[in-house]
Amino acid sequence: MLPTPDLSHLSKEDLMNVYEPAEDTFILLDALENDASSLQDMKPLICLEIGSGSGCVSAFLSSILGPRSALYLCTDINQHAAACTVRTGAQNNVDLSSVVADLGTPFIDRLRSSVDILLFNPPYVPTDMGEAEFAQSSRDIQSSWAGGTDGMSVTNNLLFSVPTLLSKTGRFYLVAVEPNNVQRILHWMLEQYQLVGQVALKRRAGRELLYVLRFERQSL
C-alpha cells in the first residue's frame, strides 16, 4: 500500500481556506492505487488535476508514476489552494506546477489531445444555483464543494473540454456522488464525446455514496 502524502505542513489556517482531504479524496487515491500498474504502463507524460486543493491527489499520483517521470499541472480557482498545492509538492519531493485558474482554461489551446491523466474531484454537493455561483465567484473554500442543482454545475463546465484535452490513450478520473446521477454522466459522456466510462470504485462514507468514474476513448 502506498502511503498517503505527507500533509503535516498544512496549518489550521490553511485548512480554513482550503478543503482538507476527506473520504472523497481518499476514494480517488484508492482508485488510482488500484490502477497503479496500468497507469505506470501508460507512461503518462502530462497529468492535469483540476481543483487540486491541498495538492494531496497529484502528490499521490506522482508517487505512483515517479516525481520526475511526468509533468504535474494543477489548477485551482482558490489562490490559497494553489499555494498549498505547491507546498504539498515540496513536502513530498515533487514539483507540482500550480496555477490559479478556472478549470483548465489557460491550458486548452496548448494541451489539445495531450493530457494523459486528467483528474477532477469537483464541488459535487447539491446546493441551490445561486450558492454555487457565489461560491465560484468568491473563489474560496466554498468553491470546493458547492455544486448547484444536482451538484453538477461546475462538473458540467469541465466535461465538454475533456474530449479536447485527453490524449489518444488518456484517462479521465472523476469523483461523483449519488445525487449527481452517475448513470446519466456515463451515458452523456458516451453519447456526446464517445468517451467510455465505468465505475472504478464505489463506497459509502457516512451519508454519501461516493463514486470514482474512469473514462477513456472509445477506440481503445
Added chain:
Amino acid sequence: MVRLITHNLLACHAKGCTTNNFPLVFKDVQLEIRESEMNPEFLRNFYPKLEWDALVKTAEQLGDTSLPKTQPPIESVDEEFLKALHHVLLEIHVEEGAMTCPNCEHRYGIVSGIPNMLLAEHEVA
C-alpha cells in the same frame, strides 16, 4: 511555480483573444534557479510537445541563450543538449512578476511563483 515548461503551455484566453495570444511575455520578473534531478527519458518524450520558438525566445528574455534557434531533430540530441534543456525547462523558476499577452496585453500576475490566470467576468470567453 512558473517554470518554462509550464509557460510553454499557457496561452491568453481572454474573450476574443484567439490569435497571437502565445507565448505570454514575462515582465518585471524575479528569478530563482533551483537545481533538480534530470530525467532524460522524460525530456525526450516531452521534446515533440514543445513550441520551440516560444521556448527559445522566452529563455532569451530571461537571459539564457544556451538553446539553438532551430529545434534539432530528436535523433541528434545528446546528453549535453538535454542538460541545457533540462535547465531551461525545469530549473529556472519565475517567482514574481507578470506575463502579458502579446495580442490583447492582458496582464497575468505571478506571486510567490504562482501565476494567476483568472479573468474578470466580462473578460471570460
